[in-house]
Amino acid sequence: xxxxxxxxxxxxxxxxxxxxxxxxxxxxxxxxxxxxxxxxxxxxxxxxxxxxxxxxxxxxxxxxxxxxxxxxxxxxxxxxxxxxxxxxxxxxxxxxxxxxxxxxxxxxxxxxxxxxxxxxxxxxxxxxxxxxxxxxxxxxxxxxxxxxxxxxxxxxxxxxxxxxxxxxxxxxxxxxxxxxxxxxxxxxxxxxxxxxxxxxxxxxxxxxxxxxxxxxxxxxxxxx
Numbered sequence: 001x002x003x004x005x006x007x008x009x010x011x012x013x014x015x016x017x018x019x020x021x022x023x024x025x026x027x028x029x030x031x032x033x034x035x036x037x038x039x040x041x042x043x044x045x046x047x048x049x050x051x052x053x054x055x056x057x058x059x060x061x062x063x064x065x066x067x068x069x070x071x072x073x074x075x076x077x078x079x080x081x082x083x084x085x086x087x088x089x090x091x092x093x094x095x096x097x098x099x100x101x102x103x104x105x106x107x108x109x110x111x112x113x114x115x116x117x118x119x120x121x122x123x124x125x126x127x128x129x130x131x132x133x134x135x136x137x138x139x140x141x142x143x144x145x146x147x148x149x150x151x152x153x154x155x156x157x158x159x160x161x162x163x164x165x166x167x168x169x170x171x172x173x174x175x176x177x178x179x180x181x182x183x184x185x186x187x188x189x190x191x192x193x194x195x196x197x198x199x200x201x202x203x204x205x206x207x208x209x210x211x212x213x214x215x216x217x218x219x220x221x222x223x224x
Contacts (some may be wrong), residue, residue: 022212028092039122054136056102162194
């Protein structure tokens with residue numbers, strides 16, 4: 001951090017080998033194997049895990065489907081707040097993907113929201129296999145107060161997380177650049193945040209190879 005404030009780090013250049021490693025990992029068999037509604041019924045500790053968290057309707061399930069090249073691995077819905085549990089997907093016996101409940105949807109009751117927060121907080125603090133959390137933020141809107149609240153919670157839980165912009169094909173190019181720079185600058189003030197903010201689009205394929213490559217580095221090595 002400089003006297004002018006935290007620096008904005010550009011996305012790293014990923015070589016062809018890293019991109020191919022990501023493609024090969026996410027081309028492997030991927031399937032649902034566990035659902036948890038409380039911290040007491042989490043699956044046994046096993047593979048490294050990458051979790052996906054974001055506001056309702058941020059495009060979380062669509063992004064998981066795009067990463068794995070499947071149309072309906074994670075359920076998508078036009079009804080915000082539909083995902084009400086932690087859904088676990090095993091990817092090629094090397095990595096577990098975790099689809100988490102969306103937050104920030106006003107029509108969900110306070111008691112239900114509180115129960116989700118308790119479940120997620122317990123998962124974040126008690127899961128040694130959790131290698132990274134992808135915090136999804138709508139590229140059209142940037143960070144909201146609810147996102148900032150989760151960033152603080154992730155800092156407190158000492159969970160490594162990376163902000164991933166979704167729907168990056170929708171804003172104009174200059175608007176997207178300003179949003180990414182503002183988000184990256186703010187993320188740089190958080191101790192647990194990864195310094196690189198990625199732009200993605202499940203529909204247009206933007207950033208999908210790069211995100212695959214970065215997540216592949218967290219997976220178990222391929223069997224020899």
